[in-house]
Amino acid sequence: MKIQGRTFIVSGGASGLGRACILDICSRGGYAAILDLHAEAGNELVNEIGRGKTRFFECDVTETESIASAVKGSLAWVKETGMEVxxxxxxxxxxxxxxxxxxxxxxFSLSDFDFVMNINVRGTIDLIRQLLPHMAQTTPVGEDGERGIVVMVSSSAAFDGQPGQVSYAASKGAIASLTLPMTRDLSRYGIRVVTLAPSMFDSRMTSMLSEKARASLKRVMEFPPRPGQPHEFAQLVTQSIENIMLNGVVLRLDGGMRMPSKM
Ligand SMILES: NC(=O)c1ccc[n+]([C@@H]2O[C@H](COP(=O)([O-])OP(=O)(O)OC[C@H]3O[C@@H](n4cnc5c(N)ncnc54)[C@H](O)[C@@H]3O)[C@@H](O)[C@H]2O)c1
Known part of the structure; x- marks a missing residue:
């Protein structure tokens, strides 16, 4: 799938890894709808890139109606620009x-568990679910008749979750395991599914880690011995979009690092 002239809908696009994807997509002639809770950061990104290529839609992925309205807004914008999803x-x-x-x-409290699962799993599936009817009816492109791609974000915690990560690992493991059945459901429509599983990347999420935790993670890094940078994550998203043979796979992006049990 060529990025140029296509629109990508990015949840969590106001910060960190999602934001880096938007910058990369727009720098390659693509368009991006930013769906996020964080209106200030989302609007700042629109101002940075320009309203022609991006739009911000405030959205809480735990609320079906909120997703519905962001999807409706994104598709109306797509109709306006003519840049298909x-x-x-x-x-x-x-x-x-x-x-x-x-x-x-x-x-631990079940409401904390539900909070993580609702955002990371239910919110992921609900957004994809609401966009698919549109994606499945787009005009197929290229020799293979491709219609689009779903890129989901798992984590190395799906495989080597650390102490305190039961909820997070459960949510990211779910994303990793549903990758293949989703691929099989969508292949008849020419829609591919790729899941990326990053280890430690610099973002707002990881900026909350203590210096002690950072130093201890650094000790178990292989090469390069540093956290990944958001643009390096975006690079693999771009490759996933562009390389039609990537499908039904969970790709670790971790510089060989395995998360330790003790910090
Ligand atoms: N940074 C890492 O080291 C790392 C590693 C593995 C996986 N991940 C995953 O990558 C993804 C992006 O994380 P990040 O590191 O960029 O973090 P981040 O905190 O910088 O960005 C996450 C974004 O999600 C948005 N968000 C949170 N709850 C939301 C909701 N209910 N509705 C809509 N938007 C919501 C936030 O406002 C924020 O903009 C996450 O799924 C995270 O689990 C990150």
Whole structure:
């Protein structure tokens, strides 16, 4: 799928990895709808890139109606520009670490678990679900009759989750496991599905880590011995969009790092 002249819908696009994808897509002649809770950051990004190529739609991915209105707005914008939807990138996500049992023997709260699952899993599926009827009816392009791509964001926590990551790992593991069945459901429409599983990347989410946690993670990094940069994540998203043979796969992006048990 060529990025040029296509619109990509990016949840969590106001910050971190999603934001980097938007910058990369727009620098390659693509268009991007930014769907995020964070209106100030979303509007700042629109001002930085220019309203011609991006639009911000305030959206809470835990609310079906909120997604519906952002999807409606995005598709109206697509109609206006004539730049058909090329794909969706679901980067909205939260960490919220909590041990399942704390040192006073209190189990973690189910509402915290639901919070993480609702954003990371339900919010991901709901956005994709609401965009698919449109994507499946676009005019197929190229020799293979491609219609678009779904890029989901898992995490290395899906495979080597750390203490305190039961909810997060459950959510990211779910995204990794649903990649293949979604691919199989959508192949008849010429829609591909790729999931990326980054390790530690610099973003607002990881800026909350303590210096001690950072230093300890640095010790288990292989090469390069540093956190990934958002543009390096965006580079793989771009490759996923452009390379038609990438489908039904979960790609780790981690510089060989495996998350340790102890920090
Ligand atoms: N940064 C990392 O090291 C790392 C590693 C592995 C996976 N990830 C995943 O990458 C994705 C992006 O994370 P990031 O590091 O860029 O974090 P980030 O905090 O910089 O960006 C996340 C964005 O999601 C938005 N968001 C949160 N809840 C939302 C909701 N209910 N509705 C709409 N938007 C919402 C936030 O406003 C924010 O703009 C997440 O799914 C995260 O789990 C990040």
């Amino acid at each position: 090329g794909g969706v990138i679901t980067a909205a996500g939260v960490g919220n670490p909590a041990k399942i049992l704390d040192r006073h023997l209190n189990p």
